[in-house]
Amino acid sequence: MTAISNHRFVPNDPPRLVATPPLLRAQGLVKHYGRITAVQDVSLEVYPGEVLGVVGESGSGKSSVLRLLNLEEPADAGTYTLELPGWQGQNLLRLERFQQREVQILHIGIVYQNPHLGLRMRYTSSGNVAERLLITGERRYSTLRAAARASLATSEFPLDRMDDPPRILSGGMQQRVQLARAIALRPRLLLLDEPTTGLDVSVQAMVLDTLKRLQRELHLAIVIVSHDLGVIRTLADRVIVMRHGRVVETGLTDQVLEDPQDAYTQQLVHAKL
Amino acid sequence: MSHSTLAALATPRADYSYAFLDAFARRELRRRTLKAIAIPGYQVPYASRELPIARGWGTGGLQVSLALVGPQSVVKVIDQGADDSVNAANLRRFITRMSGAATTTDALQATILQSRHRIPEEILREYQTLVLQVPDPEPLRAVQSDSSRAHQMHADADYGQMWLVLYEQLVRYRQYLQGASYPSLVNGRYVISPSPIPRWDTPKLHQAAHLTLLAAGREKRLYAVPPYTDVYPLEFTDVPFQVEDQRDWRCRHTGVQHKFMNELPLADGSAGYELSDSGYQQKITAGTAPGATYYDDQGNFYHDGYLKPPVRPE
Ligand SMILES: Nc1ncnc2c1ncn2[C@@H]1O[C@H](COP(=O)(O)OP(=O)(O)OP(=O)(O)O)[C@@H](O)[C@H]1O
Ligand SMILES: [Mg+2]
Numbered sequence: 001m002t003a004i005s006n007h008r009f010v011p012n013d014p015p016r017l018v019a020t021p022p023l024l025r026a027q028g029l030v031k032h033y034g035r036i037t038a039v040q041d042v043s044l045e046v047y048p049g050e051v052l053g054v055v056g057e058s059g060s061g062k063s064s065v066l067r068l069l070n071l072e073e074p075a076d077a078g079t080y081t082l083e084l085p086g087w088q089g090q091n092l093l094r095l096e097r098f099q100q101r102e103v104q105i106l107h108i109g110i111v112y113q114n115p116h117l118g119l120r121m122r123y124t125s126s127g128n129v130a131e132r133l134l135i136t137g138e139r140r141y142s143t144l145r146a147a148a149r150a151s152l153a154t155s156e157f158p159l160d161r162m163d164d165p166p167r168i169l170s171g172g173m174q175q176r177v178q179l180a181r182a183i184a185l186r187p188r189l190l191l192l193d194e195p196t197t198g199l200d201v202s203v204q205a206m207v208l209d210t211l212k213r214l215q216r217e218l219h220l221a222i223v224i225v226s227h228d229l230g231v232i233r234t235l236a237d238r239v240i241v242m243r244h245g246r247v248v249e250t251g252l253t254d255q256v257l258e259d260p261q262d263a264y265t266q267q268l269v270h271a272k273l
Numbered sequence: 274m275s276h277s278t279l280a281a282l283a284t285p286r287a288d289y290s291y292a293f294l295d296a297f298a299r300r301e302l303r304r305r306t307l308k309a310i311a312i313p314g315y316q317v318p319y320a321s322r323e324l325p326i327a328r329g330w331g332t333g334g335l336q337v338s339l340a341l342v343g344p345q346s347v348v349k350v351i352d353q354g355a356d357d358s359v360n361a362a363n364l365r366r367f368i369t370r371m372s373g374a375a376t377t378t379d380a381l382q383a384t385i386l387q388s389r390h391r392i393p394e395e396i397l398r399e400y401q402t403l404v405l406q407v408p409d410p411e412p413l414r415a416v417q418s419d420s421s422r423a424h425q426m427h428a429d430a431d432y433g434q435m436w437l438v439l440y441e442q443l444v445r446y447r448q449y450l451q452g453a454s455y456p457s458l459v460n461g462r463y464v465i466s467p468s469p470i471p472r473w474d475t476p477k478l479h480q481a482a483h484l485t486l487l488a489a490g491r492e493k494r495l496y497a498v499p500p501y502t503d504v505y506p507l508e509f510t511d512v513p514f515q516v517e518d519q520r521d522w523r524c525r526h527t528g529v530q531h532k533f534m535n536e537l538p539l540a541d542g543s544a545g546y547e548l549s550d551s552g553y554q555q556k557i558t559a560g561t562a563p564g565a566t567y568y569d570d571q572g573n574f575y576h577d578g579y580l581k582p583p584v585r586p587e
Contacts, residue, residue: 123441127437134433134437134440139436163444
């Protein structure tokens with residue numbers, strides 16, 4: 001288990017949920033890789049400021065769902081909408097590539113378990129963050145420096161290392177660079193794929209603290225994938241449980257983890273206890 | 274019994290072939306060239322023909338020149354500024370022998386200027402076409418080795434990584450490092466590699482009166498900067514692009530300053546300088562008045578405000 005003990009139950013505030021539409025709404029997502037069905041009829045919703053946990057065994061399709069939500073790969077079926085100005089009600093999966101890119105860059109941030117997927121290891125850390133602004137057309141060097149510094153500070157990265165390449169940084173610092181890069185343009189949606197797996201326990205605890213703080217301050221909607229039920233317990237308001245590409249159970253984090261209904265979830269929870 | 278020779282039986286070559294290229298090759302090259310002019314900075318693929326010189330020795334430029342040349346043309350060929358290098362002399366002889374065109378070393382007399390690594394110092398005019406030889410047309414090569422991916426990036430105007438390279442240079446060295454082939458944005462749309470001309474020459478492409486065609490023989494791509502088109506080197510708004518600083522350099526033959534110079538090691542171990550543009554030097558030596566130049570005698574560029582004073586970022 002993790003060293004996180006300051007677990008705080010965040011009740012879903014019913015009036016808010018009724019008043020605000022979900023930021024993210026995905027229905028009937030399907031993804032095949034050749035003969036493998038990685039994602040089969042997955043539906044999920046995430047409200048602004050809410051954290052949705054995704055758990056499930058290895059190969060259950062968690063990362064595949066995240067890649068679909070990040071518009072990284074074409075889906076085989078399904079609808080996916082984000083409640084963003086200008087994009088309401090549009091199935092993002094059916095947009096042109098350049099439109100998808102615009103949504104992805106401006107409104108979605110992602111952190112991968114493997115920093116090699118999310119970072120340019122040989123460029124400076126600040127450059128990794130500044131690149132997000134460069135893509136949107138920022139052309140003042142001093143603005144880029146300031147923005148990179150601000151995002152890195154927000155993700156609690158030590159600023160005296162900001163011009164070091166991620167290649168020579170520790171795992172925890174690399175994840176903070178990824179995080180700074182993900183939030184550089186203040187997205188509404190943050191996708192986290194095992195962001196703390198592989199970090200040692202105390203570093204993991206600190207990164208989780210940062211994530212919680214960010215989530216509160218930036219009012220982000222977060223989808224976090226993790227094997228580690230402790231991480232999910234610490235961060236997530238709600239959980240979906242996946243197996244063989246399908247959602248087998250969904251509910252409030254405490255409900256699902258304390259009183260699982262599905263036989264597979266029971267196994268999963270007990271295995272972790 | 275008739276005495277027909279082989280030559281008499283053959284169709285005269287001029288009927289279907291002129292300036293080495295057959296009519297099909299010429300038509301294809303001209304169509305590609307027109308397309309390149311219509312989409313400034315866009316790299317147009319073309320079927321690069323075999324020529325009696327090796328790929329990598331200016332075959333791209335040569336094909337474009339051969340497709341343009343006519344018997345009335347006046348051709349100048351430049352290699353690193355010089356008209357008299359073996360390579361330039363070879364290309365010039367080949368073009369004129371195949372086409373009957375005249376040759377010159379005077380930049381302003383020429384209707385077609387084929388050049389490797391330089392743009393002349395004298396301001397080219399509307400009646401002129403500059404053909405630049407390009408070894409590698411892809412400005413994204415350094416950041417994206419997959420050429421079909423690079424093609425997609427051009428389509429999306431996805432140049433973030435090119436800017437990132439400049440950002441990295443400023444962080445590490447507090448100045449832009451790229452010397453020749455400085456990446457430049459054409460007509461606000463496509464980033465090009467302007468062939469390995471020095472930074473000194475890059476601004477000359479901006480709002481130029483002449484047509485510039487750039488062609489790579491090995492890579493089989495050609496692209497264009499049409500007359501009066503915007504060309505801007507990639508630069509951050511608060512850290513301006515700089516040309517080579519040769520302010521204190523003086524040509525040892527002519528005493529001229531503020532033109533692009535070659536550095537020469539002298540016998541006494543010191544460095545001497547001479548004009549890189551040999552046609553320009555010839556005019557001055559002969560006492561002929563040269564035409565107006567892109568940089569005046571104080572080193573000011575002819576488009577006011579285009580080049581800005583240096584800034585050293587924090
Ligand atoms: N690019 C791909 N090509 C082929 N098959 C793939 C690809 N990506 C994923 N898969 C397959 O899809 C299924 C789901 O994989 P996915 O990576 O989404 O699982 P996961 O739940 O994230 O697993 P883990 O917990 O191990 O990260 C697996 O069977 C996997 O082998
Ligand atoms: Mg995974």
